[in-house]
Amino acid sequence: MYFTLFITVIITAVFLVVAAYIMAKLLGPRTYAPVKGEPFECGIPTRGTSWLTMHVGYYLFALLFLMFDVETVFLYPWAVVVNKFGVMALASIGFFMLVLVFGLAYAWRKGALEWK
Amino acid sequence: MFDFSIISTWFHDLLMNLIGCPEWLTILIECVVVGLLIIVGYALLAIALIFMERKVCAYFQCRLGPMRVGPWGLLQVFADVLKMLIKEIFFVDKADKLLYALAPILVIMGSIGAFAFLPWNKGAIVLDFNVGIFLYTALSAIGVIGIFLAGWSSNNKYGVVSAMRGAVQMISYEMSLGLCLITACILTGTMQVSGIVEAQSGPFGWLIFQGHVPAIIAFLIFLVAGNAEANRGPFDLAEAESELTAGYHTEYSGMGFGFYYLAEFLNLFIVSGMTSLVFLGGWCPIHIGIAEFDAVMDYIPGIVWFLGKAFAIVWLLMWVKWTFPRLRIDQILTLEWKYLMPLALCNLVLMTVCVAFDITGIQYISYIVLAAIVVLAIIICVRAMKFRSAFARDQKLVGVDIAIKKDK
Amino acid sequence: MEIRKPSIKNIPYNEWKDNETLESLINELNENGVNLIVGNLDSLINWGRSNSLWSLTFATSCCGIEFMACGCARYDFARFGFEVTRNSPRQADLIMCAGTITHKMAPVLKRLYDEMATPKYVIAVGGCAISGGPFKKSYHVVKGIDEFLPVDVYIPGCPPRPEAILYGMMQLQRKVKVEKFFGGVNHKEDNPNPLVISDIPKNFINEMKKTAGEVKDFVKKEINDTFK
């Protein structure tokens, strides 16, 4: 049942946008000017292309995120059962948490958290 | 406490038995109804929030805000929406057309998907998976892709820079957002939205009461991270008005821009809603264990409780937005990776310890008081120091007086 | 269906200047009658547009500061529906050309105007934008932006007071209110000489423009005489 609803929600979202787009396309006025389609840059024609290789700093954080996010995902199922297992849960996940914290500390030490 | 599921089951029976629709038709009708409800609620909330924002900021800024269109300017936002709906939509020539068109859909998908997890009332939750919270984080992450694609595909330099900023900021803050939710799950022992709310129903059952210190820390971190996740100032780097003109949606006109505008406010509401769901007990009324008082509280319907809590937090976040200047990209990342995330991790352990040794519940309220006092003291000290440093530098007045020569 | 006169809340119709231009515009638009449904649809759409005119943040000189003052605490144009100023022309409905436009700036302004999404309106704020103003005689100043943009409203003054700017913006609201959505006014480019609502009649502006050169020559002559 919930899966059906889930699909419904997604479809609703798509419908909302597409409907509005179609309406705007149908009703909205249209004019043409030669420079209209050019990217806006404070009224000056763009020099070169915008799609250049970006600074590596961004990707560094993306990698960090990937690493930690994947690991935190494992915490979800564990979190649910903590109050059933009590101390055992703590012991069982303690090592894992240690790795996680160590990873962060390592990244920090290596200066991966500094924005360059 | 009124249970909304009565209505839904009644509606279901109506279709199945009285009218006698076949299974598939029933489900289809129900889905359509749900879809309509979502769209209507989404639109109405967005309009309410936009109006609220304008009035709130106007009053902060000694202005009046919209007041001429309709009574007290109530119709202002409708006028805006109407205008956007019929404003020209066009594509940039050199843009990546497919992604350019796809981006708003993703953003809205993310925000509506998350929106569907909010518990409006007992039994009035659209999506009530047993992995609800987990799925919520997954869905809300779609918005990041949308924003990134918008900036990147529109082939605009401000857009590209802003897309990079937005992506790196939002994914970073997902970390502490997730960790705070996990912290909550540890206490409630379930990821199902309704389950989480139920777990907070008892006297002083709200999580910030039950989980005292760790829960409060998680609550604060969640507020900050959520604010950053919703891309609102002081974290509005992605669409830094004064730096990148309009950021990732620079090239979007009419409704294309309108959807980002909607999504921004709805994300704000979703964050507030999630905060009230996870930490303030969703639609649970406040109970203090005295039967009469609790009974009176129960008379107030759950949706009022939920909306009340949510809008209180919305107002708080608006207050923050209109007060603080914008942060810089490196400062934002430092804040997340060096302060919030380690804190969230330690907080997670702390919560685990509390749960494992079963030191949760209202009797530890004293901890809260203690913590509150400490935090207050720290804040005051910091402010005081700031002031002193500032005014110390102010005193450095150097009167200069030199004999004047002019070559006359 | 009879044509309604555009009304602004709490301001009687007769207190507005230059109603003639507006009425002539109405008549021109509605020569061959108005269909009831279309008319009502139009008035609805115009209500939406006229009450939500977001301006582009475009200011070159003095008038820009007065325009800022317009948005601030005392005169607060958010009250009337000019809620925010957008920095991206894609999202702006209105370009307030506040200040002198020089020969170097003209292409930029034109480009900005072209990049805006229709419907788009232009207001010329201040003497410089209307006719070159005090800098008419300069070698580097455009004698009025209506040489290359279809101007909707002129707001005279150097710089106009915020009250004047608000008045001009409301005049624009009135003009938008009489537009025909299903007519041709949406396509400004097709409309070679757009109508103008303003305190100063168009021909007066042309007069000023014409004499610009002569004044220059006169002064030149004057100076030459004194040099001799």
Added chain:
Amino acid sequence: MKLNPIEFSFREFASEMTKLKNEKNFDYLVTIIGEDFGTAEGEENKDDYSLGCIYILENTQTHERISTKTMAEKIDGNYYIQSISGLYKCAEMLEREVYDFYGIRFLGNKDMRRLFLRNDFKGYPFRKDFVASEEYSLEDDTEVSTTTEYNLDANGKVVETTHPLFKEGDFVMNIGPQHPSTHGVLRLETILDGETVKKIYPHLGYIHRGIEKMAEEMTYPQTLAMTDRMNYLSAMMNRHALVGVIEEALGVELNDRIKTIRTIMDELQRIDGHLLYLGCYAQDLGALTAFLYCMRDREYVLNVMEETTGGRLIQNYYRIGGLQDDIDPNFQENCKKLIEYLRPKLDEYVNVFGDNVITHQRLEGVGVFTKEQCISYGISGSNGRASQWANDMRKNYPYDVYDKVDWDQVVLDGCDAQDRYYLRVKEIEQSLRIIEQLIDNIPEGEYYIKQKPIIKCPEGQWYYAVEGTSGEFGVYLDSRGDKSPFRMKFRPMALTLVAALDEMLQGTKIADLIAVGAGLDYIIPDIDR
């Protein structure tokens, strides 16, 4: 001051200037004035100009000022002067201005591009025989990507060397002309590496209105109209400088009433300008509420001025020989009310924005510029004083009644954006102090000293400077005894600020570029004139 420039010949010019700087310690180049001195009597050689430059220098220790002059040499059709951009950093930009207006090429200047006018502009407008054309093109300006440097080789031949502006694969982003936080139509062509600024090429002239050229065709009273519209946030001071230079040339002696009123008005204008500055600073950092607070209080200041002058922004209050009109009867009372109202508000700004934690994080140690750099770049005024350079014209060359009033010159030593903010706040306090002392004892007397119907300045060259909102604002007047100036040149407050942006901001983030830009308080119509 009356100028009697020391003239140097083309060859020895650079060496003489070096001597002046190193031995006599004239380390602050106030401005460079290009001029077309007109053909000499008798000879009617049309295509032969006598172009030259006048340099005004200051010794920042003794505050002694001298002026030097050199004439351009004509080498195969083009005019050349030796560049001093090696001595004074700001000279590079100032020489570009002269090149743009007069076509004088500077030997050894790295960057000889057009500064104000379009790259495809024909002719040099400030030469006397330039004929203006009405038509203009709506085509985008042609973007140049190289600069030219001219040098003399051993046997007096001119050699050209071209430097590229951009490298392959540079991420070039235009900030401006239409940008919310360039405070006008300044265009900063910025080379970025991710978020980091690698290089900034400022492009000016998007609001260049040729005021100086127009002034040459106007009578003296007519020229007054222009100055208010240059830096509309220091309208009074701009006009004050112009009126001052003309009065000095005419030898008009003002009475104390006029002087006192002018002082008060200047300070009111300063408060107005600084309030807007504080507001825009907050706005550019994203704190809109603080911005609206400042604008709200600015309206009160405007009210006070408006009652007397009748203008909100463009005041047109001073005139040659006095004032347009006497002060309003309520003026004094209103001023007192204003002072009462404004004092506590200053703390409010500091609490709401200036002393915010994030503000400190954003501004401290950003855009650092030392005293030496400031002097070399000629960054006078508040920005210079934030770097320990005590350069207030009101103290160093007191005009009007500033020397009779008790007030402090604010000098801070942070050299960064934060101090530039605080300095403005403290300056508003000082302005309030000055007004407070003067407002109650404005001496009796005439508000206008009668002048001849047609004003003709005697022959000679004068330079008169006042303290504007963001630096020294000076006016150079070259009169040939006619009823209109032969050459009038304004020293803009902010031109050198823009020149300094690149060095100030290399290696910082985009956000810092915005923050520092807002902190420098440049007004573009004042740069472009």
